[in-house]
Amino acid sequence: MNDSHTAHHPAPGDKSGKAYWLDNPRNVNRIVWALYAVCALLLAIDVFVHKHGPFKIEHLFGFYGIYGFVACVALVIAAKGLRVILMRPEDYYDR
């Protein structure tokens, strides 16, 4: 890119010494645990939500959550598998 103005301050590991909240792995773990809690809560209140859609499958307990989880895992594993067929070196088209 011609119009990119690179402005690196070479500071591997951030020598400015400023500690960010996310630098602490315990805080990252806190976020992950919060996510688990939100998921559990959303699953729990599923019982109280009345669904109006025409498709029976939607009325199964926790359908949206389970479908979202399974869809994403399947997506990632399939895409990872596709790399075997699709992936080429970065300069593939320049050769």
Place this chain on the structure above:
Amino acid sequence: MIGEFSPGLILIVGALLVPLLRGHLRSAYMLALPGLAFWYLLGLDHGSFGQIQTAGTTLVTLRVDKLSLIFGYIFLVAAFLGVLYALHVDDTLQHVAGLIYAGSAVGAVFAGDLITLFIFWEGTAIASVFLIWASRTETAYRAGLRYLVIQVGSGVLLLAGAIVHYRQTGSIAFDHIGLSSLASWLIFLSFGIKCAFPLMHNWLQDAYPEATVTGTVMLSAFTTKLAVYALARSYSGTEILVPIGAAMTAFPIFYAVIENDLRRVLAYSLNNQLGFMVVGIGIGTEMAINGTVAHAFSHILYKALLFMSMGAVLFRVGTIKGSELGGLYKSMPWTASFCIVGAASISSFPLFSGFISKALIISAAMDGGYFWTWLVLLFASAGVFHHSGIKIPYFAFFAHDSGKRCDEAPGNMLCAMAITAALCVLIGLFPWQLYALLPYAVNYAPYTVEHVVTQMQLLMFSALAFTVLMRTGIYPPELRSTNVDFDWFYRKGGKGLAVATGGALQTAWDGFVTASRRATRQVIAGIYRHHGPEGMLARTWPTGDMTFWTTVILAACLILAYF
């Protein structure tokens, strides 16, 4: 009526004066152009204006109705934001090309006939390629050429379709066409190429990531949404669009998961979002068309916002490869925040724009009993959160700290991102403001407990899947790589074919030359045999022989004369 000309002309003609201006005056002028066009738009009444009589037919250059108006509004907003985002750029070519491109898109939206549409359609193709070439790299030059061939090809199909349509029906009106005749298929194909239908999609992922930082933002807004508008105008309720759209939502997300260039990831997710709109057009009910239009509206904003944030990273760091980035939230906290707003909007989080627009399409699919389509759309919704909502911000701004430190984005970029992000949130908070602009009356409430909870379940469990896959190390790492897509067929396969054909032609030519040489040599040898130094015909004959033969001929003449 103030006047009877297309608002697109304000941008196109206005752009021609840009090279004459410099500095702040130029900035103010360029920002004023979309503003002026918007103001002009607000004063327009519904109807067909700007009619030009030519060659026995009437061109309608300004057709104003609810469908063209809402696209006109959002295109001009996008043009304003695109100009603001690019103000720091000192490349007149890009500014002029960007404004002409936006003006052509607006002109096409207000076209009332297929010929006017064709003119502006080609205008978008030709003006926009300069935003790609403006990168001034060999890769961008080649990608731009491929892009131009395909875009102009789409225009040629449109013109051919329009001519055949005129011969068959005597009309060139740009209205509902539907799939029936050859002409309708030609026009459908033309729109389909520009809308990046499956197998015709690769120009998008090929060219957009090669454009300049600011050019990609412009590109993301107009071309494909113009195609969505054209399809909604001419092919609403065309059943085949439902499976086409469903395929579009699903297959690009697999590529998005493994793609390393984050702007290319966004190009794949752009393709996926177009799929939702195409499904809506295929269903064709009032709710579905409303959904398509609303989704195009919010999509233009959040997609531009995502491209802006990734553009800012590219501008400051010099690369946009996921494998090289990470931890940038420390250097670019504002850009990271705006990126997250765009990510939340594209993922359809409640309170953000995507939530209130995509829901219309999915509800229309449910109402129409499209079970499998609905399942695919849900899968694609989870997938888009996964790759655009999480992957983009995560690998650019968080993940492992790459150690890269840079300045925050320039002020004009931040300003453009802030306005776009604000619009994304405002649309999410006040959906009725947008619903009021839609072509049909809206009878849908997005914020029900059912909708909010089920959507949050889908999204949070997708996030859970990402977390689990990350923590178990199953998630594929970002790798420096190229993933082959359909463009392989013309970039490698086509090249291979060309090389093979070239080889065969060369062999044939060589054979022809060899055979010709042999034949020529034989002819020469023959001549040499008779006329050469030893040849019978090249001998010097004595004068006596000459006298003898003259006498013989004379004698023969006498005998003949005697009888």
